[in-house]
Amino acid sequence: MRILFLDDAPWRHNLVGAKMEGPDSKIAGIEVVHVWTVDEAVEALTTLGPFQHIYLDHDLNDFAPMTGKESRFAGTYGSLELTGRDVTRWMAKNHHLFDPKPKVTVHSWNASEAPNMVRDLWEAGFEVVWELFNGGTDPRDADGDEPNYG
Numbered sequence: 001m002r003i004l005f006l007d008d009a010p011w012r013h014n015l016v017g018a019k020m021e022g023p024d025s026k027i028a029g030i031e032v033v034h035v036w037t038v039d040e041a042v043e044a045l046t047t048l049g050p051f052q053h054i055y056l057d058h059d060l061n062d063f064a065p066m067t068g069k070e071s072r073f074a075g076t077y078g079s080l081e082l083t084g085r086d087v088t089r090w091m092a093k094n095h096h097l098f099d100p101k102p103k104v105t106v107h108s109w110n111a112s113e114a115p116n117m118v119r120d121l122w123e124a125g126f127e128v129v130w131e132l133f134n135g136g137t138d139p140r141d142a143d144g145d146e147p148n149y150g
Helices: 010-020 023-027 038-047 084-093 114-123
Strands: 002-006 031-035 053-056 103-106 127-130
Touching: 002 010, 002 038, 010 031, 031 038, 038 084, 053 084, 084 103, 084 114, 103 114, 114 127
Parallel strands: 002 031, 002 053, 053 103, 103 127
Antiparallel strands: none
């Protein structure tokens, strides 16, 4: 099973790696492709697929200064930030490239945009769910919401 995981938070990538990329996962044939930006996600979908499951976050580039993983095309969209919705719009527009269509989990905590991401994909025929990221939080995050790297 090939999985695509889009998120900009390093701690989330680390948690997913710890849960999905152990020795048992490799024996079971599970491979996770980690991507951080819209550009990397679209490139992986077009060149590294097919994927059986795709995990998408909405808010991206929050950690760009720390990771150096800012979208190189962000300025062309009239915004400093591309989001996971840009990926869902691309997937919906290019739904014919996905045969069979992968299962998609929108794991964003963004309550106003995550439902739009789900709708984009559902209307294009994808099996999609909105499931809040439940991999835990960074241990440095005292209030349990998101890491504060200040």
